[in-house]
Each structure stands twice: as C-alpha cells, then as structure tokens.
Amino acid sequence: MTQTTDQPILSVRDLVVSYRSGNGQSVDAVRGVSFDLYPNQSLALVGESGCGKTTLGLGLLRLLPRLGSIPAGTVTYRGRSDAEVDVLALPKNDLRRWRWREAAMVFQGAMNSFNPVLRIIDQMGDTIRAHREKGSRSVSKSEIWERSADLMRSVRLEPKQVLPSYPHELSGGMRQRVLIAMSLLLDPKLLILDEPTTALDILTQRAVVDVLQELRAERKFAMIFISHDLGVAAELADRVATMYAGRIIETGTASDIFYSPRHPYTSGLINAVPPVVGDLPELASIPGSPPGLNSLPPGCKFNPRCSYVEDRCLSTDPDLLTISARPAGMSHEAACLRWQDVVHERKVVARA
C-alpha cells in the first residue's frame, strides 16, 4: 500500500459520459463520478457487466467512440511538471502527446489492439517513431530493437521469440503482456488497464498479475484497472471502487471492501465469489439484474434488488457517505442509507 502526502495525480469531479443512440436520444453510462487518484496508487474498478467501467476508463483519457461524449464534469491531471492539466480542455495535438507520455491505456480484448499484418517489432517501431520529439533525429533500427527488447524483458517475454512474430502467433497471455509493454513505451505516470486478465488461463493470468506488480514497483506509475474478477482486484489493488449503474457506490481500501463492505451490492458481489482456499462457504447470487440505463428506478438505483430496502430508499438516491475518513483517497465511503445496518458475513457449508 502506498502512503503519500502528494497531490493527487488525477482528480475527477462529477464526470458524466453519455452515448447518443439512433433516435437522437442519449443515455448517461457514467452518471457523476468523482475520485482522486494519488501517485503510485492502484485503484480497481469492479462491478457487473454494463455498469460503466470501460466507459469511465475511456472517458478519463478521452478515448470514447464517436457516439460518446462528456457533457459534464472535470478531469484534472498533475504529472511530471506540477502544472495542472485540464484534460477535457486539451487541444487535439496536446492530447495525443499527453496520452502516451503521461497516461496510457491497455484496452479490453487484446487481439483487436494489434494490426494483424504487422510483426510486433514493426508495431513497436511505428509507435516509437510516431512519438519521438519534434525535430529530433530519426530513430535507428537497432535503437528500436534495443528499446523494444528491454520492454519485452520487463514483461518477462523473450525478445528474440516475440518481436519477430505476428500477433496471431502469440498466445493470449503473451499478447496481453506485449500490450502492457507497449503502453509503457514512453514511461507514463498513469496506466489504465481494461480487463487485463479476463479470458486468460489461470497460470497466464498469474503471469500477467505478477508482471504488473513488478512493473509498478519498478516504474512507479499510478494504475486504474478495470476488472470484474474480484480476486484479481484483491491482489492488485490498494483501493477498490465498486460501480453500479454508472456510479461509484462504494470505495475503500482493499481490506475495507473485501472484509467489511458496507454497501449491500458490494457485499453481494463478494458473497458470489467462490474461494479456493479454506472452508466451503454458502454463495448466493444477487437477485434480478442491473437496471437499464434508460429505465433507472427512482431513489437508490439498487433498490429493486436490495434485501435492506426501506421506503426512504425508493425516494432518496444516496451520495457517498463517509464511513472512515483517511488521507490520500483511502477513505471508506458507501452510497447506502443503511450502511450502518449492513452486515457482511459468509455462511460456511463445509469446513476445510
């Protein structure tokens, strides 16, 4: 866990992200998200499919698809120079520079991020050339190889094997590690990873998790990683934020979230994950499914599925309430009117 008295590297306030739909209407997929991320911190965004994790990640780096837009909110970045960058106001050219140098993203679905007809070394070369300083001399082939090889080794890949290969010749886990290596090319201070281990085999997943741990220790970047795998979140995160219907509904340290969640939704999610070590707990699913973005219930958006629901939940949509206040974004907060009553327990079916 990283303790720091620094300023946050990223401050997000009341961020809204909308998608336009065919008939001129639009839906908000992210509905007012605020958080501060501090240097070297690792924040996991978790939640069920469709809750807006990817949309938030893309929005932060202004990588939204054409139909997406940011009608409200601010994103402030404080990087190498202590100057504040208003990310949402960056002009196009500055944005491109900012993206690889300061903040980089590894996208969901590793295969789609490659050009299938280029060897890995050529894709590395293209990226290095595209981002060299204006007016600087051209980059030689051997320089490209050296830099690429270093990066490959940093993600525990054998450069001689990987660099001359085409993307389809690599396994899913190797491709994912190549993408992580590429995102680190210009040594960014903020890395956003979208489902970096989903769809990988367990041992490959382990290799990716280990590589991320090592890289973070060496290179000291802040990290936001999106995952619906709570196990991976428990492993990689200093902090966890649970999203539901486009909002953060609980945030805290990994221990807060996994040992004493105070939002019924977070508690439900954790009680749905089977552990492999120890006793056999009773697992339960959360009834129902997340609401559609254009048919959100009044009051707390979780109320149709919540076992703690009361009348007031049907009219009040709670903001994040502080459960324990701590510096550097490590506070435990939950958006539940009844957080004091929420008891998180795992019933045991069989003892190990």
Next chain:
Amino acid sequence: MPERTPLISLRGASQTFHSKSGDIPAVDNVDISVGPGEVLCLVGESGCGKTTSARMAAGLSRPTSGTVEFEGKDIWSMSKEEFVTFRKSVQYVHQDPYASLNPIRDIHKTLSAPLLKHGIAKNRSEGWTQSAELLRRVDLTPPENYLPKFPHQLSGGQRQRVAVARALTLNPKLIIADESTSMLDVSIRVGMLNMLGRLRDELGVGFLFITHDLAIAKYFGWRGKIAVMYLGRVVEFGDTPDVINNPQHPYTKALLDAVPEPDPDLTKTKKPGGGLRSADIPSLRNLPPGCTFHPRCPLFEEGTCNTVRPELTLLDSGRQVSCHVVARRGSINAPAGASAGGS
C-alpha cells in the same frame, strides 16, 4: 458397497487430430467415469483436452482408440435404438451461451420441439405446460414472460438457463456442462451454479462438469471428484476436497497457487508465477519427452523427469497422481501449509 455400473465411462480413450503440420494428440489414454447423481469435474488449462474428452463422452466424436461406455455398453457397437437412448440420456450444454441457441426460434419452440418429437408431450398444449415447467426448474419465472421471447431478447445468463432447460427436455441421466458459466458475471454465475446444484440434488442427474476455474470446481463438485488434465492426460484424480485442500501433483499445486483469491491478506502469500519455471504451455504437436510437465515443473529431476513418462499411480485414499517424485514417496503428503497459500 457394491460397485455401481457408471453411467458413462471413458476407458483408455484417446483422440488424435490430424493436421497439415502433424498429429495432435488432444486426449491421450484417459480413464474417467461418472455414476448416477455423481459429479466429476474436469479441470485444466485451455487446450488440455477437456472439451475433446467431453465430446467423446457425449458420443459426439469417436475416440481414435479406447472405448466409451454407457451403462457398461460400448456406445460405438450399440444398436441404433440403444444409441438413440444413449444420446437422449446424455446431454451436452455448450460452452458458449451465445452460439448454442437457434436465433430464429422463440423459447417455447426451442423447448417444445424436442418434447413433441420424442412424444414426451402429446400435443401443443402439453408442450406449452411442460416447457413452462422446465423454465421454472431453471428459475426463469414467471415462464409466460420467457416462452414467447427470442434468444437475442435475453441476457447471457438467461440464455444459458434456456440452454440448460433444453438439455432437460429429454430427462437426461447425465449433463455435460462445458464451461457453461465462465462468461457470466460472478453473481449470475453463482445463480447458475446453485440452480445446477439443485438439479443434481433433486433430479439425481449426474454431471460431467468442465471448468478451468478450480474455485468453481470446488464449489460445484465438493461432494464429487476432480480430474486434473494436462496436455491431454489426467495427471491427478481424487475426491474434490482432498485434491483442493491437499494437492499432490506439482501442476495441481501450481493451478491452486495461481488462483487469485477475493481476500487481500491471503493473496499476499501467493508465490510469484505459481512457483513454475515457465508460464508457457508446450505445443501438443511437439510434446516434451518424459513427463510433459517437466519444462515448467518446480520439482523437475534431470535424468528421470525428462526421459521417462510417469503413469497415473494409485496412492492412499483413492488418489491417483502421475509424477515420479510423488510416486517414489508412495503416499500422500500431509497437507502442506505452503500449498495454496496455507489456511
């Protein structure tokens, strides 16, 4: 207790695919069986031969050597009628809920067609009531809401439940569930597992349950058995709680060590790399000599492991392991505090 005839058994079953770049021994000499109401979990990494084994068990493909028996009878020398009965009794639920349903059939049609075809429903109105009953079994209630819908109008989890309901139409004795929960969100997934568990308990259906997630195998198959596969072979076999809590084969240990636990303290005790020497799986086209796990194995012994292929050997309490080092010990180790992060 007298040995019951298993519902399905693979005996020395192998499946070799032929390709331009050489033979692919996808499954090599596998012996597994499932009895009525029992659960057998097949676990292992992608490409280790789980689906290929399951397809042989379902009679969807014929082993290149060895046999597949249904209630003691070789399915490939059955009469036509016997084979039809076998195919009705063993239902395969596909790994991909998106690909397994006919997109232009509504749910009612999907379920009632096999009921009518096999005379289980005598007429359309019985077809409707029986379909509704099946949807209730898989927790899609009220059924009237789902019967007129098409697959694209359902969520992934709902589609998967329909696929299970369809597998139930012919009152199967065995369900082969191939990774049928891996694409789903945690909450939906556990709902599916609990539903399948109820079918297992209430209908006495046997399960061949395929997953690469050991935590899921543990949860679903606690009272059953686990077979761990590696590169087409079973490398460890035993009762689920024993294999999970006290794994013997180095590969099983590595798999268990690698599972990310939803528990931040526990997870800090995990060994990097699952303790393996290499993260990469060798190719089936070019298998390592001796024990095929040797290039990755932390217990590797030069001279033995890379020359002699270990056979599956029976240890105490019914556990079978294929490893020279474990076999030499001859007996199961006391639960190692070190494995799977300790308890």
